[in-house]
Amino acid sequence: MTNFVPIFPLSVVIFPDEQLNLHIFEPQYKQLIRECFEENKPFGIPTVLNDKVAEYGTAVTVIKIAKVYDTEEMDIVARGQQVFRVLEIIRQIPEKLYSGAIVNYPEDQADGNRELMQLLVRNIRELHQLLNVNKKFSKEDLQLNAYDIAHHVGLSLEEEYEFLQLPREIQRQEYLKRHLGKIIPLLSEMEALKDKIKLNGHFKNLPGFNFNL
Numbered sequence: 001m002t003n004f005v006p007i008f009p010l011s012v013v014i015f016p017d018e019q020l021n022l023h024i025f026e027p028q029y030k031q032l033i034r035e036c037f038e039e040n041k042p043f044g045i046p047t048v049l050n051d052k053v054a055e056y057g058t059a060v061t062v063i064k065i066a067k068v069y070d071t072e073e074m075d076i077v078a079r080g081q082q083v084f085r086v087l088e089i090i091r092q093i094p095e096k097l098y099s100g101a102i103v104n105y106p107e108d109q110a111d112g113n114r115e116l117m118q119l120l121v122r123n124i125r126e127l128h129q130l131l132n133v134n135k136k137f138s139k140e141d142l143q144l145n146a147y148d149i150a151h152h153v154g155l156s157l158e159e160e161y162e163f164l165q166l167p168r169e170i171q172r173q174e175y176l177k178r179h180l181g182k183i184i185p186l187l188s189e190m191e192a193l194k195d196k197i198k199l200n201g202h203f204k205n206l207p208g209f210n211f212n213l
Helices: 027-039 114-131 146-152 157-164 169-199
Strands: 002-006 019-024 043-049 052-068 074-090 100-104
Touching: 002 027, 002 043, 002 074, 019 027, 019 052, 027 043, 027 052, 027 074, 043 074, 043 100, 043 157, 052 157, 114 146, 114 169, 146 157, 146 169, 157 169
Parallel strands: none
Antiparallel strands: 002 100, 019 074, 043 052, 052 074, 074 100
16 A cells, blocks of 8 residues: 655654654644644654665654643654555645655564564563663563564664564564574673672682692
8 A cells, every 4th residue: 555644754763553752843843743633644754874764664643742832842642553665755745844755554464473472572581681671561471572572672773674674573573583692692791791800809719629639
């Protein structure tokens, strides 16, 4: 399906069903948000990478306008809906301050592996324990998918953008598995090194070498 959406390019990656809290202060985006909220229509957030609007992004809807300031700036709550691919950017729209894009919506295949998903959740909790952080998922473990946990594993913006382009749930799960498989051993080694440094200078209780063995 091909569609036109107003766009709000940002240096972020938004995943489907993810909640996004934004402070809106630029005139073109104040207009965009007001119209989308009043007309109950989505807008697109294409990712900005290296100062360029990238090809992929996510359609989002405004859930609520949490606060309006005297300056007409706004705090909004939005939610990611569907990944899109930009076919053409429309820089100027008659009587509008904002830009738009012609987009299509690649088909998403929810063919994930439940056992692999459970492994990923366990690995993320191990990662968080190593980092000494406490984060909770927004859903019960059995309801989670790869999009729900992708922002919890320490991906870079470039990696998140690669992840966004994957059309199948099993591909997304494997991507996270590879990432966690690289960083958890590194962090474990760092923790061991930290413990070793802490012990330096302490009285050591070590057995001497026995020449009679």
